[in-house]
Amino acid sequence: MQFFKVKTVEETFAQIEELVKAVKETEVIPLEEAFRRVLAEEIIATESIPSFPRSTVDGYAVKAKETFGSSETMPGFLNVAGSVQMGEAATAPLQSGEAIYVPTGGMIPPQSDSVIMIEHCEDLNGLLNTYKQVAPGENIIQIGEDVRVGEVLIENGTKLRPQELGAIAAIGKTHVTVFKQLTVGYLSSGDEIVPYTTEYLEIGQVRDVNALTITSLVQEWGAKAVYAGIVTDDYDEYQKRAKELFEQVDCLVLSGGSSVGAKDFTTQVIESLGEPGVFIHGVSIKPGKPTILSMANEKPVIGLPGHPASAMIIFSLFGEKIVQKLSGEASRNKLDRVQVRLMKNIHSSMGRTDYVRVKLLERDGEWWAEPIIGKSGLISTLVQSDAMVEIEAENEGARQGDLVPAILLR
Known part of the structure; x- marks a missing residue:
């Protein structure tokens, strides 16, 4: 295999879209446990919402035509015939010349067709002065206006x-069918890497920052993270530990050995896990060019750069897309983007997509992006950043004041 036959960012996303398939296992769980889970069924409305006509304001139910012509100088007059209490069925029909008080959310009495807000009328000992006319249907939600029986409520x-x-709770459904919650395994490699809990570092040692950043992203996306620790630069041990973890998870993530070097075994280890093997080894991107993506026995394997900032940016870009595909989540834009205006010029090399960390500032109702300057291995640049500005491969940078897409770092 030839190293670094790089793909563009768009080619990489297209390969993920084509090769990664959803895990098909499903389960039925209580609604209260379903946050961030992916539906494996259509939710069909079994009842209308609302199930009765209700008021959207505090006011008086009236016949709209009996308020026509009402104004501050020439008010109309209606007799107050009672009130509706919350949770109470309004059964007595409204008669001509009458008004009935209804609270927000209360049921509209039969034969009434609108509600006049209390701010636009005045109850003077049972005589309602109306200072504004209302139209039929004004301030009322009709039966099924929100959701109708038989509609697909959620895809x-x-x-x-x-x-x-x-919305699901509103139609009385207490359990839902969802796709299995994914498990993503993470293993760090490198003789220099030590647990992040290490109090005192020896010369040349580096704490395993990725153990927290990568697993936290996994959890943010609704999957379970399994951290398998650190393995030294010994091929046999690395391959054994990676294989053991691979068998336990739906997706395997390795970091620390994706460049071309004497001790880099990551590509060999990934290739040993199963067919068809590596489909991406190098992406035309900065930071994170030495990225590896593979499929082994229908499971994705991701080889991340070891530098914490590069690893987090690459995993945010491609890892989220892979987890989304695996989870059964419906296709959507690869990442949510916002438009921001640059505070400084940004240089970029044509033919390579650059992701530049930025701090966002609001000025005159617009978001402005101030580039955070620093090398790809600096985790502090991520701490200072609110987003990543995307400079597409066909552009040689962007100028101060230009509107550019930015990916929020949540």
């Missing part, structure tokens, strides 16, 4: 956020 493949959980 298969949706990652469940608080709003989806609330």
